[in-house]
Structures are given as C-alpha cells and as structure tokens.
Amino acid sequence: MSRATIDVWVGIFVAIGLGAMVFLSLKAGNLLTTSNAPGYRVEAAFDNIGGLKTRAPVKAAGVTVGRVESITLDPVTYQAVATLRIERQYEFTRDTIASILTSGLLGEVYVGLDVGGDEEMLADGHRISKTQSAIVLEKLVGQFMLNQASSLAGETK
C-alpha cells in the first residue's frame, strides 16, 4: 500500500465522516433554522404546565416560531413560569394568548400563541399576561364523572 493510496483513502474517509456529521446536524438536527436564529425572550406564567418540557416548540398557527428555554416555579405565586425564546423575525402583540396544547391525544406538548389586536408588540423581557394552562386529563375525567354523578342524582330525585 503506497503512501499516496493511503492518503486518498484517508481523505475519502474523513470527507464522508464529516459529511455524516453535517448530514446529522442539518438534516436531523436542523441546525441552521432553529438553534442559531437570533431571538428574543418573553415569559409566560401558567397555573399548570402539564407535560411541557424545555425545548418544546412554540407554535403560532401551527408554525414553529421558537422554543421553550426554561421552566421555573415562581416562589410567590406558585405558578410555573416558562421562558420562551422566539425567533426575531416573528413579532406578536402584547395581548397574545399563550396556551399549552397537545398535538393529538398523546403527541408532543407545545406552547401555542394566539395573536390579539393590541398595537404594541412583545419585546425582550416582556411577560405574556393572558395564558391558558394545560388541560390535565385526570382533572378532566374527574370533572366529567362528577357531572355525570350529579345529573344522575338529579334524575332520580
């Protein structure tokens, strides 16, 4: 095996190895469009975030416009405060409603933004005032059962 042949093979090897890394970064990791896009942060407080996790998408009209950067518990109000990082090119009104939604019955949990009619726009550090918490399945079922029971009780009376 001559030195030149080895050089060529090692060159091919490194090239396709790098190619694989680039493929994973761009095609699977979506490096260019999400992580590096400049953005601004807004906060949203929820009574209950359900299954929301950091890095969950933030969507408006089904389009991903940002990600959940961190989730903390406010020690005073006992509300969950989610910090949303939204891409710079998207602007939302101050009265935007943030709600925690689930795609499908058991799909991923995300934050949905519904735009209002305010003149002023959200900027870095603002807090979204109108929020809608996650629908917790157990509570929903519990409420449904309670309603059923009371209506049944009404009929028998």
Add this chain to the structure above:
Amino acid sequence: MVSLSSLSDEAASLTDVTFGYTPSRPILSGISMRIPRGKVVAIMGGSGCGKTTILRLLAGQVKPSAGRVVVNGQSVPELKKAELYTLRRRLGFLFQFGALFTDMPVFENVAFPLREHTDLPEPLIRDLVLMKLNAVGLRGAAHLGTNELSGGMARRVALARAIALDPLLMMYDEPFTGLDPISLGVVSQLIRRLNDALGITSIVVTHDIYQSLNIVDYIYFVAAGGIIAEGTPAAIRASTDPFVKQFVNGEDDGPVPLHMKAPPLAEDFLGRMGV
C-alpha cells in the same frame, strides 16, 4: 574518566558488574571483560547463564546494580535517555530471529534506520540500502516481503539493517540458532567478513562452539554469573579445563551436571510410598 589509551583499543568493557532482575537472584556477579577494538569476541555459555544480559547491559537496556559498563569510552548506566539513544545509533544489534519489521518489505526494513536518523535524499537512501543488501548477498531480495524470506535470509537482511548506519560495535544475540548448515556457514562468514571489511568490533553471544572457534578472535566462557574460562580459539582447543572440555566436546556430564540437584532416587520414588 576513561584514559585515552583505553579509549583507543577498547570498544567496550565490563568491570566487576553485578546484575539481577531480582536482588535475591543475581544473574551476573562481579563479572569483568574487555572487548578489544576491531576484534570478534564470542561470549559463550549454557542457556540461561546471562549471556544475553551482558548485551542488554552494553546497550543500556538494563542497569547493573554494581560495577562499570563502558562502551566507546562512555559509561552506559550514567547516560540520560537522549545520550543513550545517541550512543545506540553507533551500535548494531542482531536479534536471535532477526526481528524484521513484518509490516514493511525488505527494502524498507534496511532503509528504516536511515529514514529515522538521517535526512538523506531518496536516491541516496536507495543506493545505501542496495549497498548494504549487497554486502549480505541479498540485493536481489530488496522487493520481497519479510514473509517470503527463509530463516537464514531474514537474519542476513536483519544484519544489513543493523549495519545500515555503519556501527562501531556490532552485537549478535544467538545468530546461529535454528539455521541449516549452509545458512549457518554463510552467516558466520558474514560476521567475520563484515567485521574486517567495515573495521568494526563484534560481540557474538552464542552457544555454538564450532562456528565460534572458526571465526572469532577471543572467547569468554560464562557460567554461574562469572567468567570461568577465556582465551583465543587455539588456547580454548588446547585447554584442559574440565568445563571447557565438556563444552567443546559436548559431553553430557561433567562440571555442568546432567541432573538438576534433587534428593536421592530412592528417597524420591520410595519415600512417598512409605508414607
């Protein structure tokens, strides 16, 4: 310091050297020998008597627990690693089975020391390698792989590699082991011829008495950690020393007993039955 006169006529010497891999079991105890410049000296003795250890001491691979080891006027145990490596460039070493690099063809094996230690241009390296191979009669084998060589050829290629940098001192570790009679003659004649043609000094560690008597200038017999006999081949042939006679004639019993030390026969065989 070594005096100027000893520098000029001594390629290497051991003075009162004691060495053991474990302190409790010394392999060499207080051994002294001189290797005169330009001569072929044989170090002989039975298997495991410490012959190879002497070469390792001279090459600085191991350090003596006492005594002086001097090669080319330098005290080997005191050398730092870089100095030791500088010294080793002037030493040639032939391993028992050649120790050729199996991942390189013959040519590259011989070129190895040149490529490692010199910045010679490729055409010059090629000429030097072919010259060295020619000296051992294997210029035609330059393109072969090491796996295509017979045992004797491999040892000659290794010899060409060992002399690639024109050493001052050649050391041969059991160069005759496992060779057919023809290869044996070729290798032993080569050792002598190269020594005289290149003006180097050679130390041959071996237990092959016949080849040694034919080619060497001086013989040291090593046994039990010391030198028990020494002399020129003629003196050795005429020696009446019982050990030398046993060694030269290949007798099975003598000062070196056939049987290892053991309890008397009756005790060993009957004793156990008695219990």
Add this chain to the structure above:
Amino acid sequence: MVNGLLRGLERLGAATRKAVTRLGFASRFLIAVLRHTPTAFLRLPLTLREIYFAGVLSLVIIVLSGLFVGMVLGLQGYDILSRYGSSEALGTMVTLSLVRELGPVVAALLFAGRAGSAITAEIGLMKTTDQLQAMEMMAVDPLARVVAPKFWGGVISMPFLAALFSASGVFGGYLVGVQLIGLDSGAFWSNMQAAVDFQLDIVNGIIKSAVFGVIVTWIAVFEGYDTKPTAEGVSAATTRTVVEASLAVLAADFILTVFMFRGV
C-alpha cells in the same frame, strides 16, 4: 469456615490490588504515549496510515451495521409507536436513539472488535518477535514510532465512524419508515427536525464517541504493549482488549448519559 472466609477476603484483596496496580500502569502508559503526541502529528504519514487501518478498513462494517440497526429500529419503532397512534414520531425515535446512544456505543463496540483487537494483536506480535526491542536498539522509541500514531489514528477515526453509523442508521430508518411502510416523508423529517437538538443530541453524541475512541484505543495499545511475549500471550491480550473495551465503553456511556441527559 473462618479460614475459608479469610482466604476469600485475601483473594478479593489481592485481585483488587492487582487491578489497581494495572490501572496505575495503564495510566502511566497513557501519559507516556500522550507525551509523544508531537511525533504522531509531525510525522503525519504514520498517523494517516493508522487512520487507514483503524478507520477506513472499518467503514464497511460500520455503514452496514448502522443501516441494519436503523432498519430494525424503523420496524420495531413503527410497531410500538403505531399502538399509540403516533407513528409520525418514528423519525424522531430512530434519530434520537441513534445519535444519542446507539451510534456512539455500537460503533465503539464494533470498533473495539474490529480495530481495537487488530491494534493489540499488531503491537503484541511486534513485541513477541522482538520488533519493538529492535526498534529501541536502533535508537527509535517505539512509543513515538508505533504506539502514539496508532493511538491517535484510533482516536481520530472513532467520531467519524460513529457519525457514519448514525447517519446510515437514520437512512435505514427512512428506508423502512417511508419507503417500506409508507409514512409521509415530510412528516418523518420535520418531526425529527423539531425534536432533535443540535447542541444536546448531536454534539453530545460526538463527544461521547470521542471519549469512547480514547477509551478503546487506550486499552488496545496498552494491552498490546503489555502482552506476554508468547503466542498465547497475544491471543489472551486480544481477547482482553475486546472484553475490557466493551465493558469500559458501556460503563462510560452510563456515566456520560447521567451528566448529559439528566434533567432533560
């Protein structure tokens, strides 16, 4: 009874002492090898040659294994995900499994078997046939000339191999999910892209594979250099390389995973 217990404890103690001593030797060996790093990079052809043997020659096994693992993940993942009506998450599942865990780990295990054992056997054989000693006698340090290039060759090859494994695995999952089962290609990729994070998943995967590369190659060169110079010695050392490297990779994977993905 007490005697037996005592003897058992004594043996346990001796085994521990031996293991720790060996680890000490291996660490000192690694430091010595690292000190010769400049040689490995100044004489680049030596290291390129080792990348050829460790990396290029492992290409086929890595790409094929990755492809098959990805296809199996596609089939099994579809079976499980479709029970929950979320088969569109197949791309996410296949890719995350590969880049986070299977890519680095399985590639490292294959690498230990394919390249690690070869490195050990080659160094061990060079030692057994006096080649390393011969080199030393020619005033060439075998650590610099043989071991350091092999070490760096392996360390450099490993992340590329792991990335190739993951990439061909993702492609295998795509083949099964989209081409065979007939999921929507757009959903497959977009779900994956929404869920896979560059920093967390891909960079961490590459870091993992680099760590595994160091572990496997370190064990391989050490076992080779430490070989008992006999035929059985070489075969025993080769076996030890594969066993120790595999265990070490899996243990290190657990530790790295704890630090990288805990609290996510």
